[in-house]
Every structure is written in structure tokens, then in C-alpha cells.
Amino acid sequence: DGGITQSPKYLFRKEGQNVTLSCEQNLNHDAMYWYRQDPGQGLRLIYYSQIVNDFQKGDIAEGYSVSREKKESFPLTVTSAQKNPTAFYLCASCGTANTGELFFGEGSRLTVL
Amino acid sequence: GENVEQHPSTLSVQEGDSAVIKCTYSDSASNYFPWYKQELGKRPQLIIDIRSNVGEKKDQRIAVTLNKTAKHFSLHITETQPEDSAVYFCAAPGGQAGTALIFGKGTTLSVSS
Numbered sequence: 001d002g003g004i005t006q007s008p009k010y011l012f013r014k015e016g017q018n019v020t021l022s023c024e025q026n027l028n029h030d031a032m033y034w035y036r037q038d039p040g041q042g043l044r045l046i047y048y049s050q051i052v053n054d055f056q057k058g059d060i061a062e063g064y065s066v067s068r069e070k071k072e073s074f075p076l077t078v079t080s081a082q083k084n085p086t087a088f089y090l091c092a093s094c095g096t097a098n099t100g101e102l103f104f105g106e107g108s109r110l111t112v113l
Numbered sequence: 114g115e116n117v118e119q120h121p122s123t124l125s126v127q128e129g130d131s132a133v134i135k136c137t138y139s140d141s142a143s144n145y146f147p148w149y150k151q152e153l154g155k156r157p158q159l160i161i162d163i164r165s166n167v168g169e170k171k172d173q174r175i176a177v178t179l180n181k182t183a184k185h186f187s188l189h190i191t192e193t194q195p196e197d198s199a200v201y202f203c204a205a206p207g208g209q210a211g212t213a214l215i216f217g218k219g220t221t222l223s224v225s226s
Contacts, residue, residue, distance in 0.1 A: 101147075
């Protein structure tokens with residue numbers, strides 16, 4: 001069953017801790033993206049990657065980091081430097097960079113206690 | 114970089130009425146304009162898209178129009194049904210060389226029966 005999988009679905013973190021959100025796809029897509037969704041703010045771009053071992057900052061990259069060591073995987077680390085990390089995080093992939101359909105994962109909800 | 118503005122933020126209609134959501138973009142080089150629908154608790158999904166070489170595209174009850182001169186595009190839903198109730202997002206290419214989608218803030222559509 002092809003698709004894009006995010007884990008965990010829910011995550012709680014104490015202030016000052018880093019946390020890594022997983023994103024895996026078996027669609028053989030080259031491009032992968034991370035968005036943050038807050039009420040009334042739409043989907044804001046955090047990081048994206050068009051190819052293995054390469055990625056670019058989006059509009060709100062501060063306090064986040066990513067890696068793209070494998071085509072299938074694009075994990076996002078929310079660092080302690082992110083001032084307001086409580087949010088819903090969506091990962092997406094696309095077969096043709098930005099001119100084709102984005103396939104989204106089910107999302108990960110991070111709550112900082 | 115690309116800036117996408119979306120209006121209105123909320124829209125309430127009676128079943129059977131039409132609904133129109135409008136977006137403007139800033140980068141005149143943008144050439145691909147998708148619309149995504151996110152039902153409550155679910156992931157965003159592509160419902161229709163349009164490329165800059167056409168002015169209108171229809172798919173059953175939904176249509177998208179594009180005015181490149183004015184840099185705006187609109188989603189039209191006719192004969193609305195309760196299952197059309199969702200958040201709708203428009204998007205346009207942004208990021209490095211237009212390889213990431215920049216989304217509007219979303220429109221919450223409520224269709225009452």
C-alpha cells in the first residue's frame with residue numbers, strides 16, 4: 001500500500017528538549033516537504049528537499065533542522081531554539097517538484113508542556 | 114518570495130448555493146495553481162489545479178479560473194452540499210526556483226442543509 005507515513009501521531013515534549021518527527025514515503029518521489037499548520041495561519045513551509053543530501057529552508061526554518069540521507073525519508077527535528085513549537089506538522093511528497101500533486105501524511109501533533 | 118493571499122477566511126452558504134474563494138499571488142512567473150481541501154481531522158488533498166496556459170478548468174461541480182494579468186485565481190463550487198464543508202487552501206509556486214508550494218491561510222467553508 002503506497003503512501004506517506006508520519007510518526008508519531010501525537011508527541012509531548014518538555015521545554016528545552018529536542019524532538020524528531022519521522023516522515024517516510026514509498027511513492028518513489030524525489031521531492032519532500034515539511035509544513036506547519038496553526039489555526040488561521042494556513043500551511044507554512046519549514047524545509048523542503050528536491051533530492052537526496054540536499055534541502056532548502058522555507059519561510060519559517062528557524063529552530064528546525066532536517067536531513068535527507070535516503071530518498072524515502074525526511075525527518076524533522078524541532079530544536080529547543082524553536083520559540084513556539086506546539087503545532088500540527090505535516091509532511092508531503094511530490095513526484096515532480098512543485099508541478100504535480102502533493103501527497104500529505106496524516107500529520108504529527110506536537111505539544112510542549 | 115511568493116506571497117499568497119486568500120479570502121474570505123470563513124464562508125457560510127446554504128445547501129445548493131454557490132461558493133467562491135479568491136486568491137492573489139505576487140510572483141508573475143508562477144505558472145501552477147492548485148487547490149487543496151482538508152476535511153476535519155484529515156490530511157489536505159488536491160481537488161483541482163490549473164496551469165498558466167489556460168484561463169479556466171472545470172471538474173463536475175468545481176471550477177478554477179485564472180487571471181494572470183491581475184495575478185489572481187478563484188475556486189468556484191456550484192450546488193454546494195454538506196460534504197463540501199471543509200477548509201480549502203490555494204497555493205502557488207515559491208521557494209528556490211519555484212520548487213515548493215506556498216499556501217494561503219485557508220477558507221473554512223460551512224454548508225448548511
